[in-house]
Amino acid sequence: MPTLFVAPGACSFGAHVVLKELDIPHDIAVVPLRTPDSPIFKVNPLGRVPALKLDSGEVLTENGAILPFLGDLKPEAGLFAPVGSLERARIQEWIGFLNSDLHRAFRPVNRPELFHPDASVHEAIRAKGLERLVDLLEFVDKKLEGKTWVVGERFTIADAYLGVFWSWLKRSRPELLSWLPNLSAFGSRFDARPSVQAALAAEQTPSERQAAA
Ligand SMILES: N[C@@H](CCC(=O)N[C@@H](CS)C(=O)NCC(=O)O)C(=O)O
Incomplete structure (x- = not known):
């Protein structure tokens, strides 16, 4: 097991x-x-x-x-898709984006100390990081428009992964959610899943x- x-x-x-x-x-x-x-x-x-x-x-x-x-x-x-299908590539496209862009964009916002030891600059790092994070979240929000899950009607591994960042946002930056209606609707559906x-x-x-x- x-x-x-x-x-x-x-x-x-x-x-x-x-x-x-x-x-x-x-x-x-x-x-x-x-x-x-x-x-x-x-x-x-x-x-x-x-x-x-x-x-x-x-x-x-x-x-x-x-x-x-x-x-x-x-x-x-x-939860995934057949080898060689465009849908599989779309799911991988999302996973690549979430892994290398969205995940990393939380870092300067949540842990500015990783970027500079001087606490007096942490607020500036956080503010700059937040700009980038918001840009990416708006991109995600647009991509979700008219969709139930990221590649359409079926919940996939990419949705399970996006749900992580939804939960981080809900916990640490709830004030951003009113600008992100599609992501918020996704998040409500995500939270309701028995899994x-x-x-x-x-x-x-x-x-x-x-x-x-
Ligand atoms: N590239 C890795 C990143 C994993 C990662 O950063 N995990 C965090 C939790 S979200 C962690 O374990 N952090 C502990 C540390 O960096 O010491 C992946 O996508 O699996």
Whole structure:
């Protein structure tokens, strides 16, 4: 049974939602981040989630690899798309954008200290970062216009991943949501999914926290 290493509120939530959607046997190990004694370092030397430990003992890291890998485990669930199809490329297009653009755009806003040690410039870094983040969110909002999910009517691995950034936004920048009606509507649909609720609950369960110890 594969084990997915996650941290509450982290980008590992997308892969966790995908596992719940697939309804296949799995373990969830909830780990702390950015503490040197976290068990995540034994699994991923970079200390990052998500990490997926397979039955063979091999570990897969990176959302860009884990999400498609999970989607392909059960093609009949329709979370990904057939090899060679344009729809598959569209889903990958979204995953690439979310991974290399949208995820990174949260960094200067949430953790300006990573960009400069001087606290007096953090507000300026945050403000500049916010401009870029808003541009990207407006782009996402336009792309969602008239759509239920990112590639149309079917929930896919790209929606599970976009849901991560929706939840970050809702938590840390709720004042932006009134400018983003399509993303907000997407977010309400996302939050209502049983898989999302099940993943949220599982990341809060003490027994699953122990599994990571
Ligand atoms: N490129 C990686 C990034 C993963 C990542 O940054 N994960 C964050 C949580 S959202 C993390 O584990 N941070 C801990 C750290 O950087 O020490 C991916 O997409 O999987």
